[in-house]
Amino acid sequence: MIRLKSYLSGAWVDGQGEDEILVDASTEETVATTCTDGLDRDAALQHAREHGGPALRAMTFAERGAMLKAISKAIHDNREALIEASVQGGTTRGDAKFDIDGASGTLAYYAGLGKRLGDRTFLVEGEGEQLTRSARFFGYHVKTPREGVAVHINAFNFPAWGLAEKAAVAWLAGVPVFSKPATPTALLAFRIAETIVDTGVLPVGAFQFLCGAHGDVLDHLGPQDMLAFTGSGRTGAILRRLAPISDRHVRVNVEADSLNAVVIGEDVEVGSEVWQMAVRDIAREVTQKTGQKCTATRRVFVPRGALEALTEALSEEIGRVKIGHPMHDGVRMGPVASAAQQRSVKEGIARFVEAGATLAYQNDAAPIGVEPGKGFFVRPTLLVAEPGNVAVVHQEEIFGPVTTLLPYDSTADAVRFVAMGEGGLIASIYTDDKKALKELVLGLAPWSGRLLCGTKKVADQAIAPGMVLPSCVHGGPGRAGGGEELGGERGLSFYLQRTAVQGDRALLMRVLGLKA
Ligand code: NAP
Numbered sequence: 001m002i003r004l005k006s007y008l009s010g011a012w013v014d015g016q017g018e019d020e021i022l023v024d025a026s027t028e029e030t031v032a033t034t035c036t037d038g039l040d041r042d043a044a045l046q047h048a049r050e051h052g053g054p055a056l057r058a059m060t061f062a063e064r065g066a067m068l069k070a071i072s073k074a075i076h077d078n079r080e081a082l083i084e085a086s087v088q089g090g091t092t093r094g095d096a097k098f099d100i101d102g103a104s105g106t107l108a109y110y111a112g113l114g115k116r117l118g119d120r121t122f123l124v125e126g127e128g129e130q131l132t133r134s135a136r137f138f139g140y141h142v143k144t145p146r147e148g149v150a151v152h153i154n155a156f157n158f159p160a161w162g163l164a165e166k167a168a169v170a171w172l173a174g175v176p177v178f179s180k181p182a183t184p185t186a187l188l189a190f191r192i193a194e195t196i197v198d199t200g201v202l203p204v205g206a207f208q209f210l211c212g213a214h215g216d217v218l219d220h221l222g223p224q225d226m227l228a229f230t231g232s233g234r235t236g237a238i239l240r241r242l243a244p245i246s247d248r249h250v251r252v253n254v255e256a257d258s259l260n261a262v263v264i265g266e267d268v269e270v271g272s273e274v275w276q277m278a279v280r281d282i283a284r285e286v287t288q289k290t291g292q293k294c295t296a297t298r299r300v301f302v303p304r305g306a307l308e309a310l311t312e313a314l315s316e317e318i319g320r321v322k323i324g325h326p327m328h329d330g331v332r333m334g335p336v337a338s339a340a341q342q343r344s345v346k347e348g349i350a351r352f353v354e355a356g357a358t359l360a361y362q363n364d365a366a367p368i369g370v371e372p373g374k375g376f377f378v379r380p381t382l383l384v385a386e387p388g389n390v391a392v393v394h395q396e397e398i399f400g401p402v403t404t405l406l407p408y409d410s411t412a413d414a415v416r417f418v419a420m421g422e423g424g425l426i427a428s429i430y431t432d433d434k435k436a437l438k439e440l441v442l443g444l445a446p447w448s449g450r451l452l453c454g455t456k457k458v459a460d461q462a463i464a465p466g467m468v469l470p471s472c473v474h475g476g477p478g479r480a481g482g483g484e485e486l487g488g489e490r491g492l493s494f495y496l497q498r499t500a501v502q503g504d505r506a507l508l509m510r511v512l513g514l515k516a
Helices: 041-058 061-075 079-089 093-117 159-172 183-199 235-242 244-247 275-289 304-319 339-354 411-419 434-447 487-495 505-511
Strands: 002-004 006-008 009-013 020-023 028-036 124-132 139-147 150-153 177-180 207-209 224-228 251-255 261-264 299-303 358-362 381-384 401-410 424-429 448-454 494-502
Touching: 002 183, 006 041, 020 183, 028 183, 041 139, 041 177, 041 207, 061 079, 061 093, 061 159, 061 183, 079 093, 079 159, 079 183, 093 159, 093 275, 093 487, 124 505, 139 487, 139 505, 150 159, 159 177, 159 183, 159 224, 159 487, 183 207, 224 235, 224 487, 235 244, 235 251, 244 494, 261 411, 261 434, 275 304, 275 401, 275 448, 299 304, 299 411, 304 358, 304 381, 304 401, 339 358, 339 381, 339 401, 339 505, 401 411, 411 434, 424 434, 434 448, 487 494, 494 505
Parallel strands: 002 028, 150 177, 150 224, 177 207, 224 251, 261 299, 261 424, 299 401, 381 401, 424 448
Antiparallel strands: 006 009, 006 207, 020 028, 124 139, 139 494, 358 381
16 A cells, blocks of 8 residues: 655655545555645745745756756656556556656656756847837836746646646746645656655755645635646636635636547548548547547547448447556556546436437447456447537537547538537647638637647648647637646746836846847
8 A cells, every 4th residue: 555645845744634545447446545634735835935936036947947857857767667656547558658758758848948048047028129219218028937836736637747747837937836636646646746856956845746635725825826727627617716816816727628629521531541540540539548638539520421431430440449457468448547537427428328419339348357347447439419409519528438420511510510619629620622721720720729730741640639749839718728838938928927128228138138
């Protein structure tokens, strides 16, 4: 049995009260316990503001980047132990690598950005602006690290990447981090936190880790603090409305649910390269991490005439995926992370069917390598529905290996139906028809954080739609939370204050260290 601890105010500490239990998602055996009752969150936040913030702000981007590089390397060096820890949450080796390499890769990317930003402690955005008729009076936009703490609350599905992608950006910006993982899969997050602390490269107070219930942490935030939340839309809405958050003007970023869409163009021939690319991507997005990805494809818009062929092709692809214990040879899909998650997927499918969707395919092979009846397994499922008649497909995210195929009759209809999801993280478009591509890109962009265009020329080299890259923004409008993370230097903005500084051009250039 592993006891998970929290890292607060520079020490590993344990709570005293009722333990929270972490079970193995495949065997349902208890593997770890944790408790955060009685831990002094307020003191830990203050410790971060007093020590971590000033120390990070004194460092240059290059120095902060070097720190990230060391942490990235430590996570990479510890990869095998981290993969082992991820089994608790039902994660296969391949899925664990996706999470853990995503963590070290994002840290490495931001380490590189730190090196490029170099010997500075703050940023000046763009060129200055002449403000009057005189060329002497100028304005510059200066971006300085905020003087508070970045509180990061993460979802259960990416315990490694979720922690690291947020922390990398905050640390590079010069802001200390208070990170809280989701409890059901906190074992891997705890191992990541241990790895980070053990590097010894972070200044005192730069990292706090609360391994379990949030308690009163949000009651102690103030106007220089930031809350970056990833999780369900329901929790996101609760957090936004909390009085301590709204009354004390805490800066908030929310990454929430998303009914990510695929649109297969009317020109795409069944069996063509672009068709195969779409089938491969959809099958991967349905089954990778057992469908528990914020970027997984939930709605597939397919020309009516190609619906049958797509159902057949996807059933075949998904039927090939071996389901079972994550460490069993050849298994490509494990269970979902918890009993609650299993219940919610099954209930979601039943609700969709009751609302008018039909069950087109379910992989009903018994999970291999596990005791019969044990584990939080769910069946990969394809549903079919009329997008204009079954509203629930545009309203509810089934967070598991489930997607709905939705026939459409014109590109304009496809655009309209995607928008009914009220904002998503990613929409993928598969077409070689330039006119349709333009209509889809411009029609879907206002509703999407990211668009992937699958065409013949990139069919064998494009990345999967569910892959979040540190160089491109992650987040989406509306239902997806309205937030934005990553995106290279853009991601730093959440942790920096942009200030317009107006005055004598030559003087300001000297003060801000700008070259003529
Ligand atoms: P969740 O139940 O909303 O929990 C998310 C996090 O919030 C957990 O750490 C949870 O802690 C914490 N939490 C819950 N209530 C809280 C409160 N009142 N105050 C402070 N913290 C609170 O979501 P989940 O089940 O972990 O994750 C699944 C959802 O996340 C899905 O809907 C998925 O779409 C979304 N997601 C979105 C993204 C994105 O980037 N847009 C990425 C990944 C996941 P405890 O675990 O301790 O309760």
